[in-house]
Structures are given as structure tokens and as C-alpha cells.
Amino acid sequence: MSAALRLTIRILASVALVAAIVVVYIRFLPVNGTTVALTMLLAILGIATRWGLTESLVASVAAVLGFNYFFLPPVRTFTIADPQNWVALVAFLITAVTASQLSIMARRRTAEADARRREVERLYALGQAMLLSGSVRTSARDAVNSIMRTFEIPGAVLFTKAEDEFFRSDPQTLTISDEQLRWIATSEEPLIDHQRQIAIVPVRLGGQVLGSLGFIGSTLSTAALNAVTYLVAIGIERARSLEEGSKTEALRQSEVLKAVLLDALAHDLKTPLTSIKGAVSHLLAQPRNAEEEELLTIANEEADRLNRLVVEVLEMARIEAAKFHPDRSSHGVAEIVSAAVKAQEESLKDRRVELQLPERLPTADVDFEFIQQVLKQLLDNAVKYSPPGSPLTITASVAGEKLVISVADRGKGIPEAEQARIFEKFYRGRASRDEVLGTGLGLSIAKGIIEAHGGRIWVTSQLGQGSIFSFALPVTKKEELVP
């Protein structure tokens, strides 16, 4: 039933009620004018409270006319001159207006309270739905569905910034475009279009924008919109932190597990080697004939080689298991270089090592032991792959924010095709793989260590001239430097 039709019916009913009172009092209950006027007043009051202003105004006019014509003497005429008439009309009108206004206000309050209660109930339902969801994705999907269901709106869409995903309750939400949602998440200004019944609001939590939420056919109050987005934000953040928590926990556990496994493996591989090495080296120390000595020497050397392999494989595994966190502190180049040269004293004894270390070089934040290991590896390689007695050069310089340390040899050099591959695990240079003992792990370990420091390692080489292995490390930041 349309509103206009309903109003017409009510107006007719009001007039009919007034007419009924007139008929009743004229035909069946002859009373005095005052009683009739009071009855009319009650009827108008009733109409005003029940239906509203228009109906009660029409009823008032009808009542005045009826009262005047049938009850005020001279009866059956409209006597406008009589002041009683005016009193009655004004009384009826005031009653009609006041009562209808009061009742409209009361009804509006009730409706508002009702709407608010319903919103709170729906928010509560939404909150519960959000708390029960698992991952970010499922809670986002649950959020749009719950909003649609609990607020009885045709559609809702959620955009989450971190995942850069759109969760739509159904295709008709496409009236809100991806770009619009992205824009609201960036601009952080809500967009409420009453005409199209569309609202898009940023989803914020603690000053951080998580995304945006779009409502189709929304009649929600601003307060309710805010509450909904807040609930959605909490739900998503909760799901995200749970997800991340379990992820880091799983990662941590697998790291711990790997570390324990590697330690156990190291122990189990080295224990038999210890018995072999101890026994063989003891036998070697006794006087032997040439054949026995040769065989024992081989066993001894191979035990050493196996040990080196075990150490390097485990080290590689550790660095790869991401368990390797450099224990950094500020160190100078001279300190690192002199420690490494000193440690390699034995293999460098017939070499001239030229140091080109400018004074006043910045320091670098490094794990001293590991960087020293890298430098030792480069020195060891330089000795192994260059002719006996040829000189080596260690150079340090600064390039931008990086400290570059290089080791140059005068060996055969490395063919260009192999230069990239020598940092790969187990790769060994074609020309020397049969001449030089090694595991093919040294440079990949060095690479792992340098990269864990946020640095870079590379080689430049010319066949017949020699090779220069360099690594760059970030220098200690200025503000951390002690003046």
C-alpha cells in the first residue's frame, strides 16, 4: 500500500470518526455542548497520537464544523460570530498539533532506539563471526558475508592492503571498483554516496590503514560504519598476527631442529674420524719401513681431507639453513687483514705479500671470525692456484658506502665462462681440479658469509695475468662512529 493511499484512508477515517460522534450525540445521546466538545477533543487526541499531524488537523477542522453546525445554537447554522466557536477551534487545533508532535517524537525515539539496538546486536554478531575466523583470507571472506547478512544489505567488499586482495560478497559489488577501494585505502578519507547508497570507508587500526571496506545499499549510520570497520580491522589484525606467530614459530622450530641435527651430524661424523686420525697419526710417529709409511701417510692425509669436507659441508649447511646470523661489531681493515695473514703464516711463508692499505679507512660492521675466514679462504686459494714464490697483493679501498678488500694473485687466471660458476657449490675449476686438493665449497661458503653481511663478492681475472678476488662490505654508519 502506497503512503498517499494510506494517508487518504486515514483522513477519511478521521472525518468518519468525527461524523460518527456527531451522529451518536444527535440521534442517541442528547447531551450538552461541552460534553460533545470534550469527546471531539479526545477523538482528535487519539487521531494525533495514533496517526499524525495531517490526519488530526483535518479531524480538527471537521470537528469544529460539526460542533458549530449541530450543537452550537443557533443549531443547523454556521455561526462564526460566536466566540465559543473560536475557543473550540483553537483548542482542537492546539491539541491536534501538540499531541501529534509529541507522539511523532516519541515514535521517532523508539525507532531510533530500536535501530541502535539492532545495530549493536548486529555488530556483536559480526564481532563474534570475526573472532571465530582463522586465517586472514577466511576472516576477510567471513567479514563481507557477515556484514551482508547481519546488516541486511545487498553487498559488501573488503580490500586488504597487505595482501592486495579484494573480497567481494557477490559480483554486484563491482559497482565499487578496485581502484576506488585502493584510493580510499590510500587517501584515508571515507566516501559516502547517499544517492547511489554506497559507502566506502578506510579500515584503520592504531593509525595504520589495513585496507578499505565498501557497502552497497547501505543505510548504516556513521557510528555504525566506524564500528563495523573497527571490528573488521581487529579481526584481520588478529588473524594476521596469529598467522605470523605460527609462521615464525614454525620457522624458529625448524631452525632449532636444523641446528641440533647439524650438531649431531658433526659429532657423529667427526667421532670415527677422531679414532682413525688418532690411530694413524700415532702409528706414523713410530719408525716404519718405506711402504708402511707411504700407506699410513695416505690414510692420514685422507682422514684430514675427509675432516675438511665434513667441516665445510656442515658450514655450508649452516649458512644455508639461515641459521647464520653474523655477530657484528665494528672492525678496521688492518685488524682483519693482519689476523688473516697471521693465521695463514704457514702457507704464505715463501710468498711476498704486498699490503696496500690506505690510512684512515672507515671501519665495517662484521663478524670478525667469519670475515677473517673469508679472507683466509681467498689467501689460501691465491696460494694454491698461483706458481710457488709468486707475490700476492692485498688491497683495501672505499667505493661509496662500501669497503672493498681484494686479494690479487699472479696465477693462470680463470676463463670468463667459469668466473660466475666458481662461487657455486662443489664447482671446481676445469684446469686445476685434478692438481689441487679441495672440496669446491670454500668460495660458496665465502659467498654465503659475505651475503649474510649485506655485501658482495666477485672475481676479475685475465688468463695468463692472474685473478683478483674482491668483496665489498657496508661501512659502519657515521652516527655509530666514535668521534
Next chain:
Amino acid sequence: MSGAKILVVDDEPQIRRMMRATLTSSGYQVDEARTGEEALEKFREFQPDLVLLDLNMPGIGGLEACKSIRAGSDVPIIILTVRNTEKEKVEALDAGADDYVSKPFGMQELLARIRAALRRAPSSAESGPQSFVSEDLEIDFAGRRVRVHDKNVRLTPKEFELLRHLVAHEGKPVPHRELLQAVWGPDYGDETEYLRVFINHLRKKIEPSPAQPKYILTEPWIGYRFAIPEGSEPK
């Protein structure tokens, strides 16, 4: 010291077998223990002159066993372990070990270290200073006694030797290598972490404020120096 008694503590039977064979053939008496607890028991019964101690063992483990032995004895302890990070070494030395050898090792190296550990007080009591007295520190080198603020302080033999060598060269920086060779033996020289740990122990025992030492001073990059505060003198 041939015929010296060595207690081998390791949970691996093959290693104990190998050690028994090689050490016995080198003229030592050997007894074995499989755990830290058994080591403490055997230590009382066998009364070894030296302990070879594995770190990674079930039960109380090597570090705890080392601390327990050190709490009641000056016997040299050499740690044998598959781990060889600086942290592990410092932990072992801090627990009271005298030396540290990582597995696998050459037997000749281990025998050299055993000989060095058994060779007590290489610089005999006759050479060097006899005593040192200042307001808060008294050292009697002949009687191997140290008093700080009139209270007796117990130093391990290695700590005592280190102190003796520093006092003998008072006022002059003594390089790391020289100190290591004087106290541990001629095969040593690069184990600067040993010095860091032992100097640290010494400072805690004799310095009034170990963080700002006044006797045992660090000479960066070189070594350590024994300084004599005003009003004291070696005799």
C-alpha cells in the same frame, strides 16, 4: 713425566680404545670414564696427573665435570671436543680447563700438549722475583702464596705462572706469544683467547677493581704489562 696417570673421559668406546692404546704405548698409565659422573668418581679413585675430557657427553657433561674437578684440584685438564668455535673454547677455559684440542687431532699434537701440561712450572722458582709487596697485594713466589688485602687467594698453577712471568718483567709489555710459550709451552703462540680468559681470572682475583685494572694492564695488539703502583716494590 713418564708414567704419569691420565684419565680419559669420553662416551665413545672407540675413542677410548684408541686413546688407551696410543697413550699406553707412549708410556702413560690410563684409566677411562664414560660420563661426567663417572669421571668425578674415577678422579677420586685413580688420582690422575692429567684429565683428557670430552665436552659432549650424556649426564652432567664435560663443562660441569671440569668445574667440579677444578673446584677441588689443580690437576691439568685438557678438553677434547668436536666443536671449535671461539665461544666454546672460552667457555671451556672459563670452566677451569688448561688447554683445548679439537677433534680430530694428530696424536703427536695431543702428546705434545700433554707433555706441556704435565711440565709444571717451567721457569723454576729460583729465577725471577722472590716476592712482591704493595699496600693491597702480597705475592710470595717461593711459597706460591698470594694475599690480597691480607686474605689468602688461591691461584691455579697456570694463573700463578702467568703472574710470575708478568711480575718478572714488570713495567715492560710482554707479547702474547712469549706469555703463551712461557706458561703453556713451546708449541703455543696463537691461542690469544687463552690469555684473555686467564688474565681475566687473575684480574678478578687480585685487582681491587677488575674492570679498571691497576696491576695487570692490557697493551693493545702486543700483550700485557705488569705495572707497579706508587709505594710498592718487588723484592
